[in-house]
Amino acid sequence: MALDAEVTPDVAAEPGALLARAGWKATMIQPLSDAGVGSRSPYLRKQFSLDKLPNRAELRISALGLYACFINGQRVGDDVLTPGWTSYHARLSYQTYDVTKLLREGENTIDIWLADGWMRSQIFGAPFGIYKTPIFNTWGDKIGAIAELTGDGRALLATDTTWRSGLTPVMKSGIYFGEIYDAREENVEPSLGVERIEGFSKDVLVPHEINGIRELEPFPVVASTTDKNGRTTYDFGQNLAGYVHFTARGERGARVTIEHAEVLDKDGTFSTANLRLAEAQVVYVLKGGGEETYKPHFTFHGFRHARVTIEGDAEIVAIESVPITSAVVQTGSFECGNALINRLVQNTIWSQRSNFIDVPTDCPQRDERLGWTGDAQVFAGTACYLHDSHWFLRKWLRDVMVDQREDGSIPHVVPDVSWGHEDLMPNFRGSTGWGDAICVIPWVLYTHYGDREALEETLSAMERWVDFIWSISDGPIVYPPRGGAWAQLGFTFGDWLQPKGTTVKPLPTIGDDAAATIYLYISSDLTAKAAEVVGNEDLATRMRERATKVRDAFQNEFIAPSGRLVYDDQTSYALAILHDLVPDEMLPRTVRYFVNSIERTDGRIGTGFIGTPALLPALVKAGAFELAEYVFLQEDVPGWLFQVRNGATTIWERWDAIQADGTLFDPAMNSYNHYAYGAVCQFLFESAAGFRADPEQPGFDSIIFEPVIFPRLAPVAAHHDAPAGRVEAAWDISGEWVNFTAVVPEGATGTLVLARRYQDATLDGEPIDARRDDGKACVQLEPGTHRIRFRVTGEPEYPVNLSPATNRPMI
Ligand code: BGC
DSSP states (O other), X not given: OBOGGGTSHHHHTSTTHHHHHSOOOSOOEEETTOOOTTSOOEEEEEEEEESSOOSSEEEEEEEESEEEEEXXXXXXXXXXXXXXXXXXXXXXXXXXXXXXXXXXXXXXXXXXXXXXXXXXXXXXXXXXXXXXXXXXXXXXXXXXXXXEEEETTEEEEEOOTTOEEEEOSEEEEETTTEEEEEGGGTTOOOOBOEEEOTTOOGGGEXXXXXXXXXXXXXXXXXXXXXXXXXXXXXXXXXXXXXEEEXXXXXXXXXXXXXXXXXXXXXXXXEEOGGGTTOOOEEEEEOOOSSEEEEOOSSXXXXXXXXXXXXXXXXXEEEEEEEEEESOOOBOEEEEXXXXXXXXXXXXXXXXXXXHEESEEOSOSSSSOOOOBHHHHHHHHHHHHHHBOOHHHHHHHHHHHHHHOOTTSOOBSBSSOTTTTOTTTSTTOBOOTTTTTHHHHHHHHHHHHHOOHHHHHHHHHHHHXXXXXXXXXXXXXXXXXXXXXXXXXXXXXXXSTTOOOOSSSSOOOOOOHHHHHHHHHHHHHHHXXXXXXXXXXXXXXXXXXXHHHHHHHHHHHHHBOTTSOBSSOSHHHHHHHHHTTOSOGGGHHHHHHHHHHHHHTTTTOOOOOTTTHXXXXXXXXXXXXXXXXXXXXXXXXXXXXXXXXXXXXXXXXXSTTSBOTTSOBSSTTSOOSOOOGGGGHHHHIIIIIIOEEEOTTSTTTTEEEEXXXXXXXXOSEEEEEEETTEEEEEEEEEETTEEEEEEXXXXXXXXXXXXXXXXXXXXETTEEOOOBOTTSXXXXXXXXXXXXXXXXXXXXXXXXXXXXXXXXXXXX
């Protein structure tokens, strides 16, 4: 029901554009019935009369906290958790709804229910380290609403101090807490007034840049069991973010309690250890006298299983789980001959849906659900293939920018929950790999969607970030404070959760200094490129020089003359090779050591959050196609398919979240719905299906088709709805021939690039003769569908040779 105008890029491109056209007359008002954080949800009410119905009525509305608005008892719009989540102190979204059909001639009533939400219910605080204290009232301790109703452009009503306030049946709610709803407390008349919220500045109001959070198709129960205490656990078959929707029947005062869990323990026990401080419970008290249907208003959970406890005489008549997300438009698909991979892609889609809830978050279940910048940074490329993520990410980048500190550092999470709580969370900002989101994501938006404005808007924030990282050590090599020193400025998460191997003898991992220095290089380089695109030559030159300095210093400090990296682990090699940090003459030897780092783990993954997305692209770049295929397809831990084989329906936070014997690993620091490792999907589109946007003509105006044939994936088919139109690619193997189909949308152009070992190629029946200097075949593609044939010839440059593993390079 949200007006289209509110979500189209044209309007969103100018924050505050609508506002400028028509300033707010309404007042941000606070219900006097509100007793503060954790108390019963209040509501605001106004009765008004209309002599004549307007042809078109619009409500624009926002709140401090969360709101749900009803006109004449009917819910306004189908968005949930409005007004969404932003860095509230600087930006607060408002929605505009067409409410024409909800109004009637004569008396009308508008009710606005309010709840604590992200604004003041507990956000963060975990049972470890310095974060033991739960934090409440992050952005303020007052909740309230601002709303204006217009009819045919004329003001009909606005929030002001004549409104009344009362209490809703929501007895308590919180993002982590869940919700308690007492149906016996419905329709309580307002008994108090309201007050203007002093100090609220309407300047923070911005039109919601994206669609609201929406419900998706519900999931029915696939299995259920009842324990000896009479509690029934329902399995909905899909891990997701959302809530349970149920119908119950029973006596007045009977209570239905719903607990949520992502997994069951080895012995089938309902496992909530990973929720930590998040109670994540819903309690519904029946009013009695017939069927009662309920779903929570002001919370959501990350779960696949729900355990229902009934106190009193009542029964569940119907129950389902309802996913919610901001990622409502799917724009990509990838399928191949391996069912586990297909499920992995689905799992990534579900992890994106679950974690694109107005803000890109780490997870939807435990006492975090935060906009961890590093997670978004590594996943952005994949996000843009799978769902329309353009304005979702741009909206978030605006929050990143307002949360960036004076010194250029960027909080680890945005919206910044340490805002105003520096005492509890000192220096909760400035990690490389995380804050680099400000440089990486605008570039992703530029290449993927052709969005030059994203670069213009963020350029100075990029520059300030890069200068901040340089300032940590005042030089090209970054020396972050010692590991574990969370509270020290410049602390880095490095390659977070990088596995040390499966044996008692740990494998090498990347040093924080190398990880931070590599990221300083990546971000300096991207800032230089962005500056060039927007025509800021001075900055482009400064950043190019800086990137060169960092690269030279990296080579001096972290690459031995033999070509081996000082930190001899998969992440170091993958990042250094992918980002061209290794001198050309050394590359073959470095690649050999890279290959060794994989042979040493028997093809298992040795990378964490920042290394993982780079691993397979780096192997492909090095020409080690067979090894990339082997690593991707191996089903042991650590590996992408291990979790799929073990029943995952979303992407796990840790490679070994559930161990081979079914034991839950470190139950309190474990999420089964973290999209970071799903970033491998970008590789599936760009290498396995083989298409990507050409940064020279971004937005898929020019599409590069460069498939890598992984025989064990055959047949492969993928599509992506790019701004330029639908791009498709598919291939299969027939004998020694590969048949590859590429579809270039109208108005775009394509370039086909074929690896050296792909020979005797034809394009639509005609031989392809042209080869580039690097030996790759290269030919232009017109819009339309093209049939390409070629043979894979020759021996692999880096055959898979996993045993005996040795550190000695074979050249
Ligand atoms: C979060 C992450 C995040 C990380 C930073 C975790 O607790 O869930 O995904 O990036 O902390 O180290």
